[in-house]
Amino acid sequence: MNASPSHRPHPAEWTETQSLLPSTERDLPAGRHQFHKEQMMARIHEDLRTSSRTSGTSSRTSGISSRTSATSPVAPVKRSNPFLRRAILLPAAALALAGAVAGGLALTGGGADDGRTALATGPALTTRIGTADAKGAPRLLDRISLAAADTSAPTPHKGQYIYITSKVADTYVKTVGGKSEAVSNELHSRQVWNSLDGKDGWLIEAGQTSDKGITLKSDTPFSGAYNALAKLPTDPAALLRKIYQESDAVRDPEVPRDQAAFVAIGDLLFESYPPAEVGAALYKAAAKIPGVVAVNDAVDATGRPGVAIARESDGERTEWIFDKKTLRFLGERIVVVKATAGDPLKVGTVTHTSAITERAVVDAAQQVPGQVS
Numbered sequence: 001m002n003a004s005p006s007h008r009p010h011p012a013e014w015t016e017t018q019s020l021l022p023s024t025e026r027d028l029p030a031g032r033h034q035f036h037k038e039q040m041m042a043r044i045h046e047d048l049r050t051s052s053r054t055s056g057t058s059s060r061t062s063g064i065s066s067r068t069s070a071t072s073p074v075a076p077v078k079r080s081n082p083f084l085r086r087a088i089l090l091p092a093a094a095l096a097l098a099g100a101v102a103g104g105l106a107l108t109g110g111g112a113d114d115g116r117t118a119l120a121t122g123p124a125l126t127t128r129i130g131t132a133d134a135k136g137a138p139r140l141l142d143r144i145s146l147a148a149a150d151t152s153a154p155t156p157h158k159g160q161y162i163y164i165t166s167k168v169a170d171t172y173v174k175t176v177g178g179k180s181e182a183v184s185n186e187l188h189s190r191q192v193w194n195s196l197d198g199k200d201g202w203l204i205e206a207g208q209t210s211d212k213g214i215t216l217k218s219d220t221p222f223s224g225a226y227n228a229l230a231k232l233p234t235d236p237a238a239l240l241r242k243i244y245q246e247s248d249a250v251r252d253p254e255v256p257r258d259q260a261a262f263v264a265i266g267d268l269l270f271e272s273y274p275p276a277e278v279g280a281a282l283y284k285a286a287a288k289i290p291g292v293v294a295v296n297d298a299v300d301a302t303g304r305p306g307v308a309i310a311r312e313s314d315g316e317r318t319e320w321i322f323d324k325k326t327l328r329f330l331g332e333r334i335v336v337v338k339a340t341a342g343d344p345l346k347v348g349t350v351t352h353t354s355a356i357t358e359r360a361v362v363d364a365a366q367q368v369p370g371q372v373s
Helices: 032-045 092-108 136-149 226-230 236-250 257-270 276-286
Strands: 121-123 161-176 179-185 188-195 200-205 214-217 293-299 305-313 316-322 329-336 350-362
Touching: 136 276, 136 293, 136 305, 188 214, 236 257, 236 276, 257 276, 257 305, 257 316, 257 329, 293 316
Parallel strands: none
Antiparallel strands: 121 179, 161 179, 161 188, 161 350, 188 200, 200 214, 293 305, 305 316, 316 329, 329 350
């Protein structure tokens, strides 16, 4: 596959001359391949965007400011809307600018002595594709909802933080000298701490931050934080209406409305800690989205087998993976289920995979469960 003007490089492809993406890259062309690349770019850099106001580059999320901590290498902007987490919900031009900002961070964020290293590249991640069952989705989601409601998880209190650790990896298209191939970054760890209002937090991600991590601060509340999630309606129909309303306001017009809503729910489930009744309502809301299917066989990033709730869009299937017995949420992955001739991303390619390894409530940022603050 030849490189095209619409190709936005992975961080491994950036050079010092790429301070700003050319204007031809700001139009998001139709097709699954570009859809994936936009999605991947947002994931890798979602928490590593630095404020570029000092260099004359504006943030892509208007109205949100960031504070620079004297003890932190960078101070990323924390979005105020949970439905803005992934690039498939964002206008193409704004995403192009965000890619340029992320590129600037990768180039100016520090030398080798700050602990930040590029993730190694390897062969494309692949998997066996499980069988989809549209009729089984409502029944499975009903069982998952009941399991989510029946939980003994502790209720966090003011001053505490939500701690989530996971393993993540991606497959992407790398183009060198006009030759494109599918490569992957290695499975790596990610630790996130978020205050209940989302105004404060910390991130440590192997290969993306220094070993000590970076601060996550915002002057405005983060709507995906625990306090905001607790205010969401628990009536599934009302909740789904709100999700459509929020995602409609920010999604790219080329992204199907139902897919944007499905992805938005997935984002609220992944790196968050919703109250039990809200989590249960999110699954029941997902059951009302057209095109949602059950998948009989799926594996998370750490190799744990499970079943999945999924939805296909533009040749890729987004899967939420659950333990077969307990129906506990394990993680998610995105799998290519349809491919075109010449596309390096073949059927069975896993373009993103993740696994939640621990969720907990702790008393301070950077505190791990079991550690005395």
